[in-house]
Amino acid sequence: MEFGIRNGKVMVIMVTRINIGPVHPSTHGVLRLVADIEGDTVENVEAHIGMLHRGVEKLVETRKYLQSHPYMEKLDYVSPLAYDETYVSAVEAALGVDVKERAQYVRVIELELQRVASHLLFLGTMCNDIGQMFTMFMWTFEDRDMVLRLLEQATGERMFYVNMRLGGVNLDLPKDFEENCIAFINREEKRIREYEHYLESNPVFMERMKGVGILNRDDAVELGVTGPVLRASGVQYDVRKNNPYYVYDRLNFEMQTEHKGDNFARYKVRMLEIKESLRLIKNALRMIPEGDAIGMPVKLILPAAKNREVMVRREVPRGELMMYMIADPQSPYRLSIRSPNFVNLSALEYVARGCKTADLFAILGSLDMVMGCVDK
Amino acid sequence: MTSSYNIIGLWQAWLNSGNLLLSAIAVLIYAIGVMIVIAIFSYMFGWAERKIIAKIQHRHGPTYVGKYGILQNLADLIKLLSKENIVPSNANLRLMQLSVIFILSASTFLVLILPFAHSLQVANFGTGLLIVFVFISFMPLAVFVGGVSSGNKFGHISAQRSVLMLLSYELPMVLVVAAAAMLSGSFNIQQVVLTQASRGYFALLMPIGFVIFFIAMLAEFERPPFDIREADSELISGWLTDFSSPYYALVLFIDYTRMFLGSLLVAIIFLGGWSGPVLPGPVWLIFKATLVALFTIIIRATTVRMRIDRMLRLGWMWLLPLSLINLILTYIIFVA
Amino acid sequence: MKIEREKLLEKLEQMKKDGYTYLVKITAVDYVKNFEVLYFVRDIEKNDDQVISVDLNPDDVWVPSVMEIFKAADWYERELYEMFGVSIKGRRIKKLLLEKWDGTSFPLRKSFAWNSEYETEK
Numbered sequence: 001m002e003f004g005i006r007n008g009k010v011m012v013i014m015v016t017r018i019n020i021g022p023v024h025p026s027t028h029g030v031l032r033l034v035a036d037i038e039g040d041t042v043e044n045v046e047a048h049i050g051m052l053h054r055g056v057e058k059l060v061e062t063r064k065y066l067q068s069h070p071y072m073e074k075l076d077y078v079s080p081l082a083y084d085e086t087y088v089s090a091v092e093a094a095l096g097v098d099v100k101e102r103a104q105y106v107r108v109i110e111l112e113l114q115r116v117a118s119h120l121l122f123l124g125t126m127c128n129d130i131g132q133m134f135t136m137f138m139w140t141f142e143d144r145d146m147v148l149r150l151l152e153q154a155t156g157e158r159m160f161y162v163n164m165r166l167g168g169v170n171l172d173l174p175k176d177f178e179e180n181c182i183a184f185i186n187r188e189e190k191r192i193r194e195y196e197h198y199l200e201s202n203p204v205f206m207e208r209m210k211g212v213g214i215l216n217r218d219d220a221v222e223l224g225v226t227g228p229v230l231r232a233s234g235v236q237y238d239v240r241k242n243n244p245y246y247v248y249d250r251l252n253f254e255m256q257t258e259h260k261g262d263n264f265a266r267y268k269v270r271m272l273e274i275k276e277s278l279r280l281i282k283n284a285l286r287m288i289p290e291g292d293a294i295g296m297p298v299k300l301i302l303p304a305a306k307n308r309e310v311m312v313r314r315e316v317p318r319g320e321l322m323m324y325m326i327a328d329p330q331s332p333y334r335l336s337i338r339s340p341n342f343v344n345l346s347a348l349e350y351v352a353r354g355c356k357t358a359d360l361f362a363i364l365g366s367l368d369m370v371m372g373c374v375d376k
Numbered sequence: 377m378t379s380s381y382n383i384i385g386l387w388q389a390w391l392n393s394g395n396l397l398l399s400a401i402a403v404l405i406y407a408i409g410v411m412i413v414i415a416i417f418s419y420m421f422g423w424a425e426r427k428i429i430a431k432i433q434h435r436h437g438p439t440y441v442g443k444y445g446i447l448q449n450l451a452d453l454i455k456l457l458s459k460e461n462i463v464p465s466n467a468n469l470r471l472m473q474l475s476v477i478f479i480l481s482a483s484t485f486l487v488l489i490l491p492f493a494h495s496l497q498v499a500n501f502g503t504g505l506l507i508v509f510v511f512i513s514f515m516p517l518a519v520f521v522g523g524v525s526s527g528n529k530f531g532h533i534s535a536q537r538s539v540l541m542l543l544s545y546e547l548p549m550v551l552v553v554a555a556a557a558m559l560s561g562s563f564n565i566q567q568v569v570l571t572q573a574s575r576g577y578f579a580l581l582m583p584i585g586f587v588i589f590f591i592a593m594l595a596e597f598e599r600p601p602f603d604i605r606e607a608d609s610e611l612i613s614g615w616l617t618d619f620s621s622p623y624y625a626l627v628l629f630i631d632y633t634r635m636f637l638g639s640l641l642v643a644i645i646f647l648g649g650w651s652g653p654v655l656p657g658p659v660w661l662i663f664k665a666t667l668v669a670l671f672t673i674i675i676r677a678t679t680v681r682m683r684i685d686r687m688l689r690l691g692w693m694w695l696l697p698l699s700l701i702n703l704i705l706t707y708i709i710f711v712a
Numbered sequence: 713m714k715i716e717r718e719k720l721l722e723k724l725e726q727m728k729k730d731g732y733t734y735l736v737k738i739t740a741v742d743y744v745k746n747f748e749v750l751y752f753v754r755d756i757e758k759n760d761d762q763v764i765s766v767d768l769n770p771d772d773v774w775v776p777s778v779m780e781i782f783k784a785a786d787w788y789e790r791e792l793y794e795m796f797g798v799s800i801k802g803r804r805i806k807k808l809l810l811e812k813w814d815g816t817s818f819p820l821r822k823s824f825a826w827n828s829e830y831e832t833e834k
Contacts, residue, residue, distance in 0.1 A: 016529055016532060016533070018529045018530070018533070019529075024612060025608055025609050025612060026609040026610070037533065039536065040533065040536065040537065040540075040684055040685070055819060057795075057820060058819055058820055058824075127680070128609055129609050130609070130680050130681060131600070131601070131603070131607060131608070131609055131610075131680055131681020131682075132678075132679065132680045132681070133600070133608060133609070133676075134429075134433055135429075135432055135433050135677050135678060137433075138433035138434055138435060139433070139434065142434055202679065202680060204601055204679055204680045204681075204682055204686075205680045207682075207683070207686055208680055208681075208682075208683060208686075221733050221734050221756065222733070222782065222783045222784065223783050223784050224734060224735050224736070224782070224783075224784025235756060236756075237756050242759045243759070320736075322736060322737060322752070324737075324739060324750070324752075326741055333741075334741045334742070334820075336737070336739040336741075338736060338737040338739075338752075342787065343784065343787075346784070346786060346787040350783070356683055356684070356685060357533060357610060357611075358604075358607065358610050358681070358683045358684065359683065360610075361609055361610050
């Protein structure tokens with residue numbers, strides 16, 4: 001108990017400092033939060049990270065280019081393929097290797113499938129965090145499992161794919177992939193519509209989501225949040241549109257934005273992105289050319305790097321991933337990873353200030369981070 | 377049939393014999409019987425909840441222990457009992473135990489004084505309904521004591537929420553009960569059931585009241601979407617966070633006991649209690665209570681948890697005015 | 713774009729006025745002979761990215777805090793301090809970002825013997 005001044009009056013303020021995590025049902029891994037709670041209102045919250053710090057940036061410096069390839073996937077274990085791809089693109093840019101035409105389509109298809117899987121996981125965990133214990137979670141996991149099965153067909157692995165190779169991919173899409181994929185998309189589109197209907201016609205859900213954790217446009221830019229969180233605040237920025245890579249400029253898709261910047265907008269943007277990604281995959285499957293997609297085999301000694309300084313930017317499911325690499329001939333001299341989760345989590349302290357205790361976890365869920373990538 | 381009625385007749389003769397010893401024995405026998413019913417209901421409810429939620433979530437639920445996993449809860453119970461009881465250093469163990477024991481004994485006592493049939497009741501209080509709701513109002517306070525004495529900060533927050541919740545639903549609930557008492561012209565629970573047998577179920581006579589009472593009951597017994605006190609994803613387990621092994625087993629048992637009590641109350645006050653054709657009274661009552669309990673399972677699997685301030689708003693902006701309207705309408709239509 | 717350390721704040725403020733309101737990342741590279749701190753800023757409307765780099769002498773590694781200009785710099789500066797030992801002038805760093813580190817040696821510097829512990833054990 002302490003005394004403090006509120007609205008010009010001296011009052012007794014009961015502030016409880018409460019430690020949340022790293023072992024807690026809804027901290028998504030090993031995040032530790034220290035929150036000052038007055039009654040049921042969060043006065044202040046501080047994130048303590050680093051429990052999953054593995055020093056990937058340092059580790060990479062001591063390895064040859066393609067040795068550190070699988071490490072990148074372990075950064076974000078929910079969307080490993082996207083990280084895999086970004087790192088390989090950075091190496092490609094350093095070595096000056098071009099990606100084959102068909103391989104570009106294959107990569108886009110796999111990346112978008114990964115995005116769908118990642119956003120489905122978001123939907124499940126988000127619902128868990130606001131207290132819908134496990135029904136939505138199990139349903140979306142069922143769907144995510146189908147995506148993983150498709151990716152397993154395409155890459156031979158279920159969780160950590162390591163499918164990207166310099167100039168192409170390790171395995172081309174199998175023959176019946178298109179058929180399976182279209183079947184999945186048709187089913188999934190229906191399912192997503194159903195989920196939206198279930199959730200948005202539930203008044204308690206809407207109450208918990210709307211107007212909670214508002215991050216307006218200026219703050220979002222100021223705090224540097226990325227990806228769906230930034231777009232939910234009404235900022236038109238998507239690396240796939242603003243700086244197109246691969247064949248994204250040839251494929252027909254829309255950038256999804258919302259303008260409210262609350263939990264609901266963040267949820268809605270991700271739902272719209274799932275739909276858009278599914279359309280995009282359909283589109284890419286239609287346009288994919290015949291030919292060779294297999295990349296260079298994995299070798300320790302590669303042709304020496306041509307470019308010294310390389311910057312690659314990609315729109316991964318959680319936002320903009322940037323890899324800035326100073327390249328030595330055979331290994332990275334320095335690899336700096338701009339992780340989207342890191343920035344989004346850093347915004348939590350600003351967004352969650354003054355919200356209710358229950359909403360703290362809803363906001364945490366809506367920021368959707370993976371601790372592996374925050375801690376690096 | 378006749379033999380069973382004879383037994384009940386004998387039991388009643390003992391109960392009303394005026395001999396203190398005989399009445400005590402009769403009450404004891406009845407209490408043991410009620411405890412067995414509660415235990416069986418709790419066990420089956422726990423199993424059904426796991427199975428039904430698993431079905432809704434496209435899982436299998438327990439399968440390995442016993443047929444359809446029916447012995448899973450027993451296995452869990454044995455596991456919990458065989459574990460070490462860990463008490464945090466800054467917890468007040470006595471108060472923690474006391475809070476749990478109070479809730480358990482209060483809910484068991486309330487089940488005890490509810491009528492299972494016309495002749496099957498230990499004591500037919502003239503103010504039965506009032507007694508029931510006095511005891512029910514004390515339960516959140518026991519939760520408060522348990523939460524604070526556990527010495528856990530999540531428990532503290534949970535305790536605060538418990539009192540806030542009490543403010544939100546208690547008044548509407550009591551107002552609805554007042555309307556029910558007005559309809560039957562008495563606070564006697566037997567009378568409430570008998571009135572329903574002659575005038576129709578109160579659920580049909582005052583649907584608004586029924587819905588309000590159901591919501592208040594969900595809130596009272598910590599069922600989703602009002603499991604705000606022990607919100608799993610926020611407060612870990614709220615006031616139960618620091619209860620371990622045998623006490624946790626006890627708490628789980630209490631949860632189901634309270635569920636049974638809640639369903640019984642809904643069945644008695646709104647769904648006509650033991651009245652029904654062909655089958656004997658107690659069977660009808662337990663059948664109705666089971667239906668209510670199963671309905672709460674479906675609610676649990678499909679809704680999102682409410683926030684405490686929204687809960688207060690719901691209580692004061694909707695439930696309270698509606699319960700007043702219910703009271704007035706009931707008076708105008710049925711009594712005046 | 714390389715600039716002097718003393719002009720950094722002025723430059724960033726100017727850039728922010730010009731529309732580069734979004735800070736993408738602050739990072740550093742240890743070239744042993746010199747030390748480079750990079751600021752990635754972006755103009756979202758014009759879709760334009762700029763990199764501003766500051767060269768530092770390895771004996772005198774500090775940069776001014778840009779927290780006043782970009783709130784997003786908060787965690788990046790802490791990371792910079794912890795990983796590279798770049799002191800941030802004008803800002804007291806309350807706590808390290810990745811707590812478990814002792815704060816005396818800086819893992820992302822080239823001089824850091826990253827598996828020394830393992831070797832001494834042998």
